[in-house]
Structures are given as structure tokens and as C-alpha cells.
Amino acid sequence: RKEVEQDPGPFNVPEGATVAFNCTYSNSASQSFFWYRQDCRKEPKLLMSVYSSGNEDGRFTAQLNRASQYISLLIRDSKLSDSATYLCVVILSSNTGKLIFGQGTTLQVKP
Amino acid sequence: DVKVTQSSRYLVKRTGEKVFLECVQDMDHENMFWYRQDPGLGLRLIYFSYDVKMKEKGDIPEGYSVSREKKERFSLILESASTNQTSMYLCASLTSGVAGELFFGEGSRLTVL
Numbered sequence: 001r002k003e004v005e006q007d008p009g010p011f012n013v014p015e016g017a018t019v020a021f022n023c024t025y026s027n028s029a030s031q032s033f034f035w036y037r038q039d040c041r042k043e044p045k046l047l048m049s050v051y052s053s054g055n056e057d058g059r060f061t062a063q064l065n066r067a068s069q070y071i072s073l074l075i076r077d078s079k080l081s082d083s084a085t086y087l088c089v090v091i092l093s094s095n096t097g098k099l100i101f102g103q104g105t106t107l108q109v110k111p
Numbered sequence: 112d113v114k115v116t117q118s119s120r121y122l123v124k125r126t127g128e129k130v131f132l133e134c135v136q137d138m139d140h141e142n143m144f145w146y147r148q149d150p151g152l153g154l155r156l157i158y159f160s161y162d163v164k165m166k167e168k169g170d171i172p173e174g175y176s177v178s179r180e181k182k183e184r185f186s187l188i189l190e191s192a193s194t195n196q197t198s199m200y201l202c203a204s205l206t207s208g209v210a211g212e213l214f215f216g217e218g219s220r221l222t223v224l
Binding site: 034042046099102 | 213215
């Protein structure tokens, strides 16, 4: 079993749709969680951190479920510009630098 | 703004050549990483370093070595390039603390013929 798993998609949705991605992790000792966004042929960039209490940034909401060991990303009112690959990142320990990436979920928003 | 700079965006090398990929960050970060990214396999950690002269193997270190002589610079070395090392190589540095943010360079696309 992979340490961090994501459905690779692609998720094809119309503009204005709400779409959700999940990411499961296997190590219960994982400390920190993030969503990164990667555009085609570009480097990944931080989209948002994921906090235990959940957090929202405009149309994006991230949640953490420690009991079930998954994090989620919800995108409301999808825009064409949201088309990208969304990478889940789990940090086991910032001291040892052990970061694990999910494979990424590809989102295509269609007009 | 944090800047992570990779020396070459595109390289073409021949099998058996020695390849150096350089990465420099300007924010005094202690942790630096080298990943490769391949379609269907995602990002895989090759090596990381948490301090000058310190290095740790990642998940796929075979065929690679690294050097961290100065805090701001982390180099990836392919001693004898092979075709299966054709890939996108991404360098990153990590801010300190539990909620650290990972900053990536623009990537180096290496083709080994």
C-alpha cells in the first residue's frame, strides 16, 4: 500500500461545479498536511495547508480527518483556471525532512 | 519571496556522461530536497539534506549522489547517466517548523540519449 494515495483522475467538470478530492495516508504519526497545485510543465506551488479544524480560502476548503487518515480538498464554483494537478503532501517529521507526495489528481474544468 | 533556482531548465546528455544539477535557495533554509517526477509515478524523493554536509537517502537514491558544501546550494550528481534517468528533476527547500512550506525550483528536464 502506498504511503499517500490519491485518485489520479482526471476529473472533468463543467465551470461552476463543485468538486472534491480525497487523499489517504497510511502513517498515523503524520504531522502536517498540505495541498499543492501543479500546472502543466510547471513546478508545484503551495495551495493551502490543512489544519485539524479545517480551513477555507475563498472557494477552496481543506479538511483533515485523523481518525480515518485522509485529507480532502473541496473546490466550489470551479473556474477554467482551476484546471491543474492537485498534489497531496504529508510530512511525517519536519526534523527529518520526511515528506511524502501523493501521485496527484488532475482536474479539467470545461466551459 | 523565497527563490529556489535550478541551474538548467533543459539538458540533453549521452549515456555514461556525468551530470551535475545545481540548486540554490536564498532563504537560509536548512532542509533541501531533490525529487524526480515521472508520468504515472508522481514525485519521488531521491535525496535530502537537513544541514551542510549532511545527506539522507530518499526512496530512489540508486544511480545518484548529492553534495551540500554550503547551506544555500544542494547539488545532484548522476555519475554515469542512463536512459532510465530521463526525467524532470525538481529541487525544493523547506521552511522550518511543523507547518513548513516547501518551495520548488522550476525544474530541470533531463533527457539521456
